[in-house]
Amino acid sequence: MNGFTIQLQSPTMGEVINDVVSFVGEDVSGSFGIMANHERMMTILEFGLVWFRHSNDEVEYLALLGGVLYFVNNRLIINTRHYLRGDNYQEMVASLEKKLLQEEKSISDLKGILHNLDRGILRHLQEIKQVDVL
Numbered sequence: 781m782n783g784f785t786i787q788l789q790s791p792t793m794g795e796v797i798n799d800v801v802s803f804v805g806e807d808v809s810g811s812f813g814i815m816a817n818h819e820r821m822m823t824i825l826e827f828g829l830v831w832f833r834h835s836n837d838e839v840e841y842l843a844l845l846g847g848v849l850y851f852v853n854n855r856l857i858i859n860t861r862h863y864l865r866g867d868n869y870q871e872m873v874a875s876l877e878k879k880l881l882q883e884e885k886s887i888s889d890l891k892g893i894l895h896n897l898d899r900g901i902l903r904h905l906q907e908i909k910q911v912d913v914l
Contacts, residue, residue, distance in 0.1 A: 782816035783835050784854040788842070790862055797832070797840075803856055805830040805849060814851055822850045825858070827880070829872055840867050843876040845883065 786797040803814040807823040814821075825847045833839050847860030864875045 784814075784816045784818075784856060786832060786856045786858065788863055788865070789857070789859045792862075795865075799835045800832050800856070801835050803830065803832040807849075814856060816854060818851055820852045822848070825849050825860070829869075829876060838867070840865060841869060841872040843872050843879065845879065 783799045783801050786800050788795050806826045825844055827846045829841050829843055831839055831841045843864040844860050845862050847858050850857045866872050
């Protein structure tokens, strides 16, 4: 069976996986599959797990925080903010849930910082307005 290459890229790491015979991912339209010599395509991957199969029937999973997928010339390129790779489905789901909770906390913290910044700017504008009046 013909294979293709997956090239994973994130801001902090990257790797190339050879001898892949199939890939299953999900975008807003639903699940889709890619095999060797697939036509050129590009899509935005959803947050979650994707999986791929090697020519020896070994299955691996990728936990992704979303990403951009591009398939061209028998190379599947995935650009994402962060990914985890493994062969144990339960571990990958747990890792993904943990990462989701971390992301939600980071967003909540950022919202708090922005709220405080807004209040500080408003306070400063009020002080400037009072100085102009005097």
